[in-house]
Amino acid sequence: MEQVYMVMLIALALLAITDLVVGVSNDAVNFLNSAIGSKAVSLRTIMIVASAGIACGALFSSGMMEIARSGIFIPGMFTFNEVMIIFMAVMIADILLLDVFNSIGLPTSTTVSIVFELLGAAVCLAIYKIVMQNDDMSTLGAYINTTKATQIVVSILLSVALSFTVGALIQYISRLVFTFQFEKKVKYIGAIFGGLAITAITFFMLVKGLKGVSFIPAEVSAWIKEHQLIIIGVSLVFWTTLSQILMSVLKVNILRMIIIIGTFALAMAFAGNDLVNFIGVPIAAYQSYGFYANSGMSADTYLMGELASGEIVAPFYFLLFAGIVMVITLWTSKKARDVIATGVDLSRQGDGAEKFSPNALSRFIVRTSVYAGIGINYFLPKSVQIKIDKQFEQPEVKRKKKDAPAFDMVRASVNLMVASILISIGTSLKLPLSTTYVTFMVAMGTSFADRAWDRESAVYRVAGVFNVIGGWFLTAIVAFIAAAVIAYLLSIGGIVAFVGLLIVAALLLYRSSRIHAKRAREEEEKRKLRTEDIITIHEIVNDSSHHISKVIGKTNKLYSEVVDNLGLQELKKLKKNKKTLKKLEDEVDELKGELFYFIKSLDESSIEASKFYILMLDNLQDMVQSIGYIVKNSYSHVNNNHKNLKFNQIRDLKSIDNDLQVLFDKIKYTFDKESFEDIDNILEEKQELFDRVSNLIQKQIDRIRTTETSPKNTKLYFGLLLETKDLITASMNLLELFRDFYQEYKEVKEKAFPVL
Template sequence: MEQYYIFLLIALFVLAITDLTVGVSNDAVNFLNSAVGSKAASLRTILIIASIGVAVGAIFSSGLMEVARKGIFNPGEFYFNEIMIIFMAVMITDILLLDLFNSLALPTSTTVSIVFELLGASVAVSMIKIFSNDGQLSDISNYINGSKATEIILGILLSVLIAFTVGAIVQWISRMVFSFHYQKRIKYVGAIFGGVAMTSITYFILIKGIKGVSFIPDSFLEFVDGNKLLIVGICFLVFGLISQLIISFSKINLLTIIILIGTFALALAFAGNDLVNFIGVPIAAYQSYEIWHQSYLSSGVLPTDFAMDSLSGKVETPTYLLVFAGVIMVVTLWLSKKARSVMYTEINLARSGDGAEKFQPNFLSRLIVRASVNMNAGLNLILPKAWREKIDENFRIPMEKQLKKQDEPAFDMVRASVNLMVASILISTATSLKLPLSTTYVSFMVAMGTSLSDKAWGRESAVYRVAGVFNVIGGWFVTAIVAFTAAAIFAVIIYFGQEYAVIGLLIIAALLLTRSFLVYRKTEKEKNSKKKIDRTSLITINEMISESSDNISRVIGNINNIYSSVIDNLGLQDLKKLKKTKKQLKKLEDDVDSLKSDIFYFIKSLDENSVGASKFYILILDYLQDMVQSIGYISKNSYSHVNNNHKNLKFNQIRELKRIDLRIQELFDEVKVDFDSDSFDNIAGIIKEKRELLDYVSSLIQKQIDRIRSTETSPKNTKLYFSLLLETKDMITATINLLTLFKEFHDDFSRIKK
């Protein structure tokens, strides 16, 4: 009996270590984004500052893990064995849920996940107890603290509305003061801005950051709480003076200092206060085991008979566990690639300018953007022309910054400072007023609000960015629903399955985490394999030919694979593999669409001697898109035919298509080899072979016409077969046109070089 619970404890602590890594990977977004997005310092320096904040916050935390022991449920209503079931269900759910969000590169709240997991698991166990004892559903209030869940949901809504609105207003005022030429204006207003920013961040550290630090006496915290205005006033004067001295007598950028201090403050608060979300449950389980085990040794009470009233008291976490947790968090911060993915999702939504968008527009985002455009037009009619010109002047980005380099900051340091300053003010104010605001939600929505008012969301990108914000906010509510449901299901499984269920769920969790890691690594390799040219360095004709060659090789290789797969699986009527081919097609379409989206930046960055060649690049992409559209019709029509359970193509038709496929494979392989090696001498021969293949496809069209007149009886088969032949013909024609264009351009350029 003891061995079973010792096994559960070991499993819980292994899960806790895993939870620390996946949790930090998600929450790192809160304190890294502003510094990384603005490139206030090197990534190494930013990580060092954040690591110090995380380490200090974790090591000196008092470790009062209240939420895991009594925040959600009343422990006195549960027996020891039931408490362990709840904790095990919670930890398995938390790891899988947070890893899912990390894999999707979406930030979510670890507080919301742990609260609703505890709520779901405890509700499930409570319901089992109630129905086992023939109780009433209303008895659930004896077991569960329902007000906590309501508080968390209220926190989501408050965070979204307040943080977004305040962030937008403060950023608009800051931009009016500094404009995008802040290096000049900071000499005059920098002392005031620095005083406000550093005061707000310091106040945040005093109110939120050191709230859980063990060696800070309660008397000091009471003094801070009772003398807020005095502390704020003194800090403003001191930091304002320091800011002016930095501006006047040093070459240090004041905004860099503000951003790094803010990063440290948020990292400190994260580790000091959110540590409970990762290790609170295993520690509560360990404390529960100690309480029961002492009673078991003295009185022999069984786990199924021992009520956990004692868990309601205050029990501090051992310091060595906090040190261990701090080390894991710091290591994860440096090594986790998923943390970078989550971080860059928010940076991408907040960045200035256009580029590749991760999220697709939806009805709601289009509606809001359209309403904003109309409202802006109305304001322009009301505001005097002089006011509009003054506002536009302050929000006008300098020409040299409009074409952004790949390593340029996503936004400037004014916005980064405002992000940290506003987030600090809101979180510390809410904490002092005991309002349920979420650190994650505040940090994210402030960043989105400042992006909007800073005109980072222009007409070209607004509909995508707004859709992205709705996706993230929707994910927050999904977190609560999924956390509650999954934890409840796992708790029921463990309750009835006991140790077999625990072992089974642990194995499933390990397999899912492993699969997630492998899929993520594969995705990252695919991203890294795509060569991207720097759109801001001057591009020569040589570089244009080289990139066009890479694009042609990559697209033709993918088309070749998709075509062969469709023909093979169409003959086998394999719906599952045809559906998989459609997913490959979607990636190819996105790839070509991304290339076409970059045409503006590509032409902008051509050197003067190469501008005339831009038409060549545009036509190359146009032919590639024609080829992709043809293979798209082939794939989708084949899938639809099989999915609708129509008759299979006849043996002769499949054989003819396979012959085309084999010849296309040979020719496309030749093209790929030539373009991969930058050797274009064989293009003329390939074009000749493709023309012969084109004639063969035309002969098959005539052959099918003859069949219809004699033996063909299926209209659906005829429709599919003709569409496959015609789209194949179009694909070959587009390929011939592309190769001809490339050969002529390459030959002309070679003659000019000579």
């Protein structure tokens, strides 16, 4: 029987490695968000600093995990076999849960997930034992540490509201002092700001980042705890003086220095403390096995009371290996970049493509905030309003650069400083604050105070924040239920359930990886559609041809699929076509949303091209609307269980589909190969296609007069034919527009560079 537990330990070790990978992918946003968003230093430098922080935190960590061994459940009430089931259930549930969040690009708390997984698995086994022993349910409290669980939930709620409020307040004051033209102000007050920020960050490293570190003597830790005010005072004087020297003598940008130190501190704290979220449970299992092996008792009778005494300290080689895995993951994980992108995107200064859709709650909050602002301005003197607004004036951005910072270094410094202070206070008060909650909500608060959430973007940003917060609380619920279900299956299924769950977990992780890779490719295609770097007519020609080719290709494929699926009454495939249509609509809508920056970015010689670009997008929009009508009405017809189109109708639609495929393939080839001289040949087919569609309309009229009996079929069929005609019209208009523009471009080019 002992061999089974050895296999379980090996499985837990492999699960710990996987958990490290998905955990770092999730928590990287905590310490990389500010540095990457502000672009204070190169990405390579940021990664090196963060890697150093992770390595130090992992090596210096004592690996203690009180929550894993006795913080949530009472180990003395469970046998060794039951404890191993709890730990196995926790690790499987944790990996799957974190991977789901990473795949959709949302940050969540690894602390909360591990806590509620432990709670769910322990509650499940406790209830199972109570039922099997015919005990009263009132004894459940003897198995679970309810006080700790309640404290965690309360601290989560407090940290969300407190972090947002404090972050917003500090950023508002900082912006009033520095303004967006902060370069001049930094020369005079940068040393004081640097002293405050670096003091907060270094103090954070002492009380949070080095908390429980094994190589620091207990007397030193006690002295730090007793003399916190002295440490803060001395640090403030030292760092302020040093900041002034660095700025005056070495011409160091103090804001950049704050960001580098803050990134290192948060990365170190993450590895030093949050590392136990990933390896604490396997190490607790390893220690449990040691106690069990020395007991000489059976696994079903040996109670794990010893697990609550002493410290669970990870061997140095375990920590070294964990640190290596974390650093490698940081450099290689694409999912980590998606999670970071969500945090940066929601806090960026200025508008752009929004990831989240507005909802009723976000609209209500924004509308209420607008009315509240009007009310405050009513009582605030006009001169004060003007002065405040002047402090928040941003420099005009004529051209939206692809690599422009999402926000400036003032906000990045405040993010790191405030997060450090709040986490330090929470740690000193022994509150189990989540670094994810604190860092994310501070970033949201500072972006709100910085007026990044203006009337153009607020409804989307607020919706995004609520989505992330909702995901946090969903984490707790799903973690509890998932771990409970897995623990129950392991209890009743034994080895079979153990092997089966591992296989299922591996398959789900593989499927998740495939889905994420597909989504990453789609995002790359969308990125190629962006127009932020176009400034010349030549670039407009290339970019426009790329857009036309993409939309034509996707429209062609969608039309063919809908005709086939409509004929076969394939409701699921038609539903999938609707999703494809939504992506196409979003791509064209995003292009139209960037028109402002496109027009502003053009050089003086290319201004006239803006009208062409607007008309081109209008024609693309017409094409998408036509194919949209075809897709949506075909789906609705089948979904409502109306009669299928007759064979002759499907055959006629398929003939038009074949004609369109030939046409669209020619258009796509022309724009892919930039053979724009062939456009005239394609345009000659316009009337012939129109005539074919008109003939089919006449045939349907004849059917109505003779054999057609379904008004729903007639409505759908006429709609499809008329929208097909509109689709052809929009396509031909697009070709004519591009042909005329390209001819003008060639003439201008020949005049500027005549052939000798």
